[in-house]
Amino acid sequence: MRSVNREDGPVKVTGAARYAADHHPEGLAYGYLITSTVARGTILGMDTAPAERAPGVIAVYTPFNPLRLHPYTQADTAELLPPLQDDRVCYYGQVIGLVVAETFEQARDAAALVTTRYDAERPRASFTAGLPNATPPSGGTPETDVLAPGVTSIDEALAASDVSITETYTTPAETHVAMEPHATVASWTGDRLTVHTASQGVRLPVERLTESLGIDAAQIHVINPYVGGGFGNKWGTWAHTPLTAAAARALGRPVKTVLTREQVFTVIGHRPITSQTVSLGAAADGTLVAVKNDGISSKSAANDFYESVADLSLALYGSANLHVSRKVVTMDVPATTIMRAPAESNGSFALESAMDELADALGMDPLDLRLKNDTPSHPVSGLPWSSKHLEECYRVGAERFGWSRRSPRPGTVTDGDWLVGLGMATATFGASRGEASIEVRLRDDGRAVVSGAAADLGTGQSTVFAILAAEVLGIPVDRVTPVLGDSATPPAAKAGGSGSTSANGPAVRLAAEAAKEAVVKLAAEHEKSPFRGEAVTYADGEVRGGGDAMPFGELLALLGVPEVEVTATSPRHPRREHAFRSFGAHFCEVRVNRWTGEPRVARWLCVVDAGTIVNVKTARSQIAGGVVMGIGQALLEDLRIEPDTGRFGNATMADYLVPVNTDIPPIDVEFLNYPDTVLSDLGARGIGELSIVGAAGAVANAVHNATGRRVRDLPITLDKLL
Amino acid sequence: MRAFDFAVPHDIDDALGLARDESAFLAGGTTLVDLMKLEVVSPEQVIDINRLPLHGIRPEPDGLRVGALERMEDVARHPAVAGPYPVIAQALLASASPQLRNMASIGGNLLQRTRCGYFRDVATPCNKRSPGTGCPAQHGDNRGHAILGTSASCAATHPSDLAVALVALEASVRLRGADGERTMPLADFYLPPGDTPHVENRLRPGELITEVIVPPLPWAGRSRYVKVRDRQSYEFALASAAVAVDLHDGEVRDARVAVGGVGTVPWRLPAVEDALRAGRSHEEAAALAAAGARPLAGNAFKVTLVQRAILRALTELAGPR
Structure with missing residues (x-):
């Protein structure tokens, strides 16, 4: 496998790489967003006069003095409505104004002078309270069933199993916290618009700007060669982008708007909250005969994105009977959006935890249970996998990690004041080849x-x-x-x-x-x-x-x-004769302090079957990065929503915890590197999301092995282990 | 951030002479600048005290003296601190990050403001920031909040790790104002919130902390700071314990115990110390730690956690008992 240094490494480490916010066209003015401080209601009025009188202020735009934006027409993972076009507030932290001034500081300080009066309504801000009223998603498929001949329902199949388990697993809202905050710099030359904006694909803002500004795509040039992390949060084009472009048009000079760290939490979407009730039924030898997952996802009232969180249960392990359902709880919270391995990351936490619980109930090694249910074809479509070496991932990983040293009895291995456990889980993510x-x-x-x-x-x-x-x-x-x-x-x-x-x-x-x-x-x-x-x-x-x-x-x-x-x-691959998916196996060691309960990850191995690896150096970083994010998901990340106000309770980088260096152990990554020649001559399937899937499940399984405690509600914080 | 006057005095009397009611002293700036950007505080005047002669880390007969402008990292690494008072060095090194510790001063550390999310967000009510507006933490996001010393007006924790260690060691602060100089035990310096959570300590307007004095404690060499948090670094304590023990033949003859992350002020635990002196087991002694605790909906786990933090420190210092 080739190992090549990043071609853009030198410009990034020397600071020469210009990210969106690093552009300063001649005559630049600075925008600063004003955001709502209620989660649901109507804006009665905004007193902008003190801000308009503040030093350097050029304009203050609000719903009462809006920049005209046309309705969005194309699907996006961001909001459904453009900002400032009406007086409704759908969530706490929604953009309700833009101050433009000669300097960033002047715009920020003037924005603080704007006072807003609301007719506030009680927000729907509790996922738990909303669960009884969860509804099938509009436009989605509410249920999928695959039943063996003669079986009339999944519950019948479960009841006929030798061994079964049923548990509910929940995951909180999470947010991406990419290193680069969102920024847009817009400048017009006549009727031609040049935009530097942080984006996961520069044609996405072109589409949104075309419709919202009412101009042709040919008039818009988006340039954004460097992106400081995305994880899904720079796929949608968010409110500040059309607003900044419209302000630049109205003012006849370039405008730059950079979101503050705090604004990124609400102006940009987050990963939905999920709940999954999983039932697994197996024959005494471990063969799965029934897999049932009723999944529920939160969904913002501001857009339509939710996670079909249970769907992974249809794709990973073979079973004669499968059932998945999908429901949503609509909440008055910032947009729900895609985040690294949407649905599959949360879905795997439940499925991989449940597999471990089933292994316990069967008295089987959890790795043996997975080997037993490895399947050569997609469990629903029956199409053969294009290239699948998951069994080799399991076997290579078990050998390299020392899985045989795992004690089958939880809570029996200690090292000083630390309880030590080993856990594993399957990594997987869907694959495709687009045009x-x-x-x-x-x-x-x-x-x-x-x-x-x-x-x-x-x-x-x-x-x-x-x-x-x-x-x-x-x-x-x-x-x-x-x-x-x-x-x-x-x-x-x-x-x-x-x-x-x-x-x-x-x-x-x-x-x-x-x-x-x-x-x-x-x-x-x-x-x-x-x-x-x-x-x-x-x-x-x-x-x-x-x-x-x-x-x-x-x-x-x-x-x-x-x-x-x-x-x-x-061209796009039609995917008619094969199913495509990447696979891998996570193995980890977790230590839990016997006095104070902190879980700490001590070792990690991920064995990867993702087709051809083009550059092992950056691929290794991708896999390790997904594991780091997965450790954060497992142990730390929890975007807390105040049920009374709909405000995020910890929307700062100090309070929304992601791992720091000392939280991360040595991460060992092994690539099998079998080309997927059915997908393409190159044989590469993609690795961006694969390794976060299964990571939280592996940690939860190791925590159980260390302590005997099964935590089914992420994150696994010390208060759940005391 | 609001506009402000900026002054850089070169001696203490000049600094004290410049100070007005709406002044703020700037040392490392690691708290003040943040809070000014957030508009939590908006001083009319900022007085940079970094040129004042408030330096020095000196062991003297009446104790260790640390100038208020000494930086956290320098204090933690100083042999006069790390050897005789490991609990101080450990508390400092468990705080913030190396970058922040290189900037932040000892005086400023003791005066840092709470990390309560409502205090730091001017869009929300907060009795500490805007007296009389209310305390959303009582029913809101309160996983990190205090269980000891709280009132209906405020449940914000005092964030300093160092202060917990210093209170355990019965340290004092030397204060200097236009009216002269005074010295006060750090334990008396901090005020529980009561009905006036905006009044956090006995510092008078325009008064400076000039020095910290840690009295001699021959057995403080056997001391430990246990800090418990969700991630291993760069986070404030969910609970912490500063513990020193006087150990003879494996028996605890005397002890100092203070806890952090759970109190509205650094929280000394004389009842736990008494129990240890009386020969009670570690577990029996630690069980007294949360006496009088008033947990909120999200932080009841701290009642157990603070006891475990003390137990962990005692076990590490004196073995299991």
Whole structure:
């Protein structure tokens, strides 16, 4: 496997990389958002006069002095309505105003002078209180059943099982806390708009700005090559983006709006709260005969996103009988949105905990139970997996981690004042290959420029572009310049659904092949070409023919052709004959203090079956990063909603806990690296989300092994272990 | 942040002369600047005291003397602290991050404001920030709040780890104002909230902490600061215990015990100390820790946790008993 340094590493560590907020066009003014301090109600009035008189203030926009934005028409994972277009408040922390001033500080200080009067209503802010009134999602499928011949219901199958368990598992709201807060810089030149905005795909803000500003996509240029983490929160285009663009248009000068850390918690969406009641039924030998999961997700009144949290129970283990249901609890809280491995991460916590509980009930090793129910085909569709080596993940992991040393009796292994437990769980995430277009330009300086409107959120995607193009073109990686995050380049795959490399990788290779053909054709046909009329070939960055060879850059310079440009499109995979999924196995050791109950993760191993690994260096970081986020999900993260007010009780970086370095043990990552040649010639399936799935379940299982306590409500904090 | 005047005096009398009712002294700035940005405090004048001669870490016959402008990290690493008073060094090193400890002063640490989320969010009521507006923590988000020394007006914890260790060691603070100098035990310096949670201590307007004095305690070498929190670093305590024991032949002859993360002020536990002196078991002694506790909906676990923190410290210092 190749291990290549990030092509953008030097500019990032030296600070030369310009993120959205680092742009300062001439004449820039600064926007600062005003947010609501009630969760539901009507705004009666806003006194903006003191703010308007404050030093440096240029404009104060509110629902009573709005910037006109057209309704959103296209689906997005952000809100349904554009900001400031009416006086309704749907959640605490909603954008209700924008102050624009000559400096950021002036805008911020003026915003603090605005007072707002509300007719406040009691918000629906308790998920628990809303559970009895949970409803099937509008437009979704409420239930899915797969039953063996002669079986009339899932409960009948459960009742007929030798052994069964039923438990309810709950997960709190979580938020992404990416390192880079959201920012938008908008400037107009005539009727053309240039935008720098943090985004997981620059064509997404183009779509939203087109509809909300009432202009053509051709008038909008979004440029955002560097993204400081996303995890789903930069997929949707949020309120500040159209607002900032509209303010810049109204004021005739560029405007920049950067969200504060606190604003990111509410102006941007969060991962929904979920509850899953899982029943597993098995034969005495561990063969699953019934899997039932009734899943409920919170959903914001401000948008339609929820997690189909139970659905993973249909895809992971084989069972003759399967049942899943989906319901939502609508709440007056900020938008619910996608967050790393939406549905599957929470879904796996319940399923993987339940598998451990079933193993206990069966008196089986939990790893043996998983081996027993590994399935070569999708449990619902029956389609064979394109490439699945999960059993090898389990076996390699167990050997490498020392799983055989796990005590089957919980609470029996101690080290000083620490109770020690081992846990494991399956990692998995769905895979696909979307359509992607990539442009390759071979230049007369011997460099290749590879462009597409993809995004590198810190994942290493731009380095993947360089590696794959360099390989096809036969030139060193450092002679390839990847260009990502520019809406003027061809429509490559956005960074979402772990689908960047699986879609863009084949497209880069196609485009690079096409570029080779183009330069060969040029060499054979151009009137000034020394190869004219020869049988021309291309190898190792050179054009060859008639016994001569010349690097492509020299040839182009000789011919006076500055560059050869080609674009190629790799089509979407139809997925008709196979099912596609990545797999892996987590193993961890957790220690719990016998006095004060703190759970601490001491060791981690993740064995990964995700197809071809293009760059093991960045891939390892992706997997380790997912494990870190999974440890946070397991032990720390909990975005608390005040039931009376709908306010987030801990919406600051000090109070919303994510792991720090000392919380993270050495993380061992092993890639099996079997190409998935059914998905593409490249064989890469994608790894962005895989390793957070199963991580919380592995921790919960290790905590149980250490202490004998089964915590079914995330996060597993010390108060639950005292 | 509101506009303010800024002054940089070079000696103490100048600093005290400049101070007005609406002044704030700036040392490390790690609390003050945050709170000014949040508009929790909006002083009309900020007086930078970093050039004042309030330095020095000196063991003297009447105890260890630490200048108020000494930085947390320097104090924690000083041999006159780490050897004779491990509980102080451990409390400091369990606080904040190295970057913050390199900035934050000892005087400022003792005066840092609570981390209560309502206090720090000006969109919400708070009796400590805006007297008479109410205390949403009583029925709101209160997992991190105090169980000891609370009132219906306020349940905010005192956030300093250092103060817990110093109260256990019966340290004093030296104060200097325009009217002169005075010295006061740190335990008397802090005020429980009662009906006036905005009055947190006995510091008078314009008065400075100039020095911390830790009296000699020969057996403080056997001391420990146990800090319990959800993550292993960079978080305030859910519960903490500063414990020192005088151990003879495995028996605890004397002890000092104070706890943090659970009280509205650093909380000395004389009843626990008495029980240990009387030869009661660790468990029996620790069980007295939460006497009089008034837990709220989200923090009842602290009643148990604070006892366990003490037990853990005692076990580490004196073995199981």
